[in-house]
Amino acid sequence: MKEKLKAIREEAVSKILESENLDKLNEIRVAYLGKKGQLTEVLKGMKDVAPEDRPKVGQMVNETRTAIEEKMEEVKNNLAAKAREAKLKAEVIDVTLPAKKNKIGHLHPNTVALEELEKIFVGLGYEVVEGPEVEYDYYNFEALNIPANHPAKDEQDTFYINRNMVLRTQTSSVQVHVMENEKPPIRIISPGRVFRSDEVDATHSPSFHQVEGLVIDKNVTFADLKGTLQEFAKELFGADTKVKFRPHHFPFTEPSAEMDVTCFKCGGKGCRFCKGEGWIEILGCGMVHPHVLEMSGIDPEEYTGFAFGVGLERIALLKYEIDDMRLLYENDDRFLSQF
Numbered sequence: 001m002k003e004k005l006k007a008i009r010e011e012a013v014s015k016i017l018e019s020e021n022l023d024k025l026n027e028i029r030v031a032y033l034g035k036k037g038q039l040t041e042v043l044k045g046m047k048d049v050a051p052e053d054r055p056k057v058g059q060m061v062n063e064t065r066t067a068i069e070e071k072m073e074e075v076k077n078n079l080a081a082k083a084r085e086a087k088l089k090a091e092v093i094d095v096t097l098p099a100k101k102n103k104i105g106h107l108h109p110n111t112v113a114l115e116e117l118e119k120i121f122v123g124l125g126y127e128v129v130e131g132p133e134v135e136y137d138y139y140n141f142e143a144l145n146i147p148a149n150h151p152a153k154d155e156q157d158t159f160y161i162n163r164n165m166v167l168r169t170q171t172s173s174v175q176v177h178v179m180e181n182e183k184p185p186i187r188i189i190s191p192g193r194v195f196r197s198d199e200v201d202a203t204h205s206p207s208f209h210q211v212e213g214l215v216i217d218k219n220v221t222f223a224d225l226k227g228t229l230q231e232f233a234k235e236l237f238g239a240d241t242k243v244k245f246r247p248h249h250f251p252f253t254e255p256s257a258e259m260d261v262t263c264f265k266c267g268g269k270g271c272r273f274c275k276g277e278g279w280i281e282i283l284g285c286g287m288v289h290p291h292v293l294e295m296s297g298i299d300p301e302e303y304t305g306f307a308f309g310v311g312l313e314r315i316a317l318l319k320y321e322i323d324d325m326r327l328l329y330e331n332d333d334r335f336l337s338q339f
């Protein structure tokens with residue numbers, strides 16, 4: 001019996017030492033210590049042992065069991081330590097590696113220009129109003145005094161949704177909505193996307209942005225228009241900027257003008273940037289046509305007003321000295337990240 005127990009103990013210990021994982025250890029536990037394990041079988045054979053020897057044999061069986069269990073615990077702890085070490089090794093962090101950089105975006109030059117422009121006019125007491133991009137023919141043309149036979153209404157210039165609706169060709173359409181819904185005094189700017197049936201080139205795009213301005217009140221004169229836009233130009237291009245108004249024609253204003261600013265590069269002396277002119281054309285403006293006021297329910301005998309329209313891209317191109325408008329729409333990160 002003693003020999004048998006010794007053999008079981010040695011066999012079990014050597015198997016335990018050879019086991020490479022916890023599953024294997026468990027198999028060994030079942031094989032030796034389990035209900036049908038070898039050691040249990042020995043205990044079952046106790047009935048054949050002489051009664052006076054039983055306590056001795058019992059003690060030997062217990063010793064064997066304890067020895068196997070202790071060995072098993074020891075190997076189990078070793079295996080666990082090894083597994084932990086392997087895991088730590090696999091998860092090691094190399095602090096000398098360069099960090100992953102998060103790419104932080106920034107505002108598009110158009111947005112920067114728009115925010116600056118809005119800031120100037122909000123500072124002058126204007127409200128920012130937006131209007132629909134898909135517009136009735138009435139608001140885009142008719143209510144702005146643009147007659148049915150005007151060339152701007154041609155399908156070559158305008159995207160038609162159907163006979164009565166267009167993609168707005170100008171933000172001036174917002175003027176009409178505001179005049180219909182609000183009572184003077186009115187002082188708004190309306191930025192937004194407009195659409196023309198243009199081929200894409202360095203200065204044209206089928207979609208671009210305008211900022212419309214409208215002021216209506218009692219006794220508003222061309223002097224107010226001039227003062228306001230002069231202030232705007234100084235804020236935008238610098239305190240030394242001078243402005244110049246040239247007579248022009250727009251159907252919805254009378255009189256109408258185009259405004260030039262002195263070249264902010266050469267101060268008006270003439271340079272490559274302003275093509276030697278010293279002046280740069282910047283916006284269209286004029287006194288709101290009495291007929292336009294009347295159509296929107298405002299009495300032109302009581303109220304007068306002025307309006308202006310600025311091309312937002314034009315401002316962005318000038319401000320950042322970009323020579324091709326297409327660059328603003330190509331979403332090329334190498335270009336956009338410069339601003």
Ligand SMILES: [Zn+2]
Pocket residue numbers: 263264265266267268269270271272273274275276278279
């Ligand atoms: Zn110049």
